[in-house]
Amino acid sequence: xxxxxxxxxxxxxxxxxxxxxxxxxxxxxxxxxxxxxxxxxxxxxxxxxxxxxxxxxxxxxxxxxxxxxxxxxxxxxxxxxxxxxxxxxxxxxxxxxxxxxxxxxxxxxxxxxxxxxxxxxxxxxxxxxxxxxx
Numbered sequence: 001x002x003x004x005x006x007x008x009x010x011x012x013x014x015x016x017x018x019x020x021x022x023x024x025x026x027x028x029x030x031x032x033x034x035x036x037x038x039x040x041x042x043x044x045x046x047x048x049x050x051x052x053x054x055x056x057x058x059x060x061x062x063x064x065x066x067x068x069x070x071x072x073x074x075x076x077x078x079x080x081x082x083x084x085x086x087x088x089x090x091x092x093x094x095x096x097x098x099x100x101x102x103x104x105x106x107x108x109x110x111x112x113x114x115x116x117x118x119x120x121x122x123x124x125x126x127x128x129x130x131x132x133x134x
Contacts, residue, residue, distance in 0.1 A: 031106055035072035036099040037081065042070040044088045044098075058087035 045055050052070075056063040061080055068074040069084065076084070078092065085095040 031103065032072060033099070033103075034069075034075045036102045036106075037076070037095065038070045038072040040095060040098045040102060041066075041084055041088070044090065045070075048088065050088075055084065055087045059083040 045052070052067055053063050056066040059066065059080075061083060065074065065076075065080075066084060069076045069080070081095060082092040085092050090098075
């Protein structure tokens with residue numbers, strides 16, 4: 001029996017998904033840790049007006065690998081992250097703290113967006129019964 005290959009093309013959408021039938025927007029994905037750490041490394045490097053080559057040489061890691069880390073394409077080990085951070089004059093704790101701050105900032109923005117879309121989608125109804133608050 002022969003394997004038949006589908007002649008249909010796999011479609012990858014370039015635009016965000018449309019709103020759901022109930023009017024709410026699809027939930028945005030939370031950022032990946034590697035994306036946050038990469039963005040912090042890139043921002044710190046650019047703030048210091050340093051090149052990828054300069055930082056990669058100081059950290060003793062390859063330039064292409066550092067580039068992939070900055071773009072969030074690679075999940076770097078703690079040793080590599082520490083080397084990159086030290087090359088930028090940061091400690092590993094500083095790098096992680098900056099990434100955590102970025103995650104917190106995005107999470108607050110993300111939760112406000114979700115709250116707004118839920119509020120707009122669901123009409124206010126009085127609570128007839130037990131209401132719990134944390």
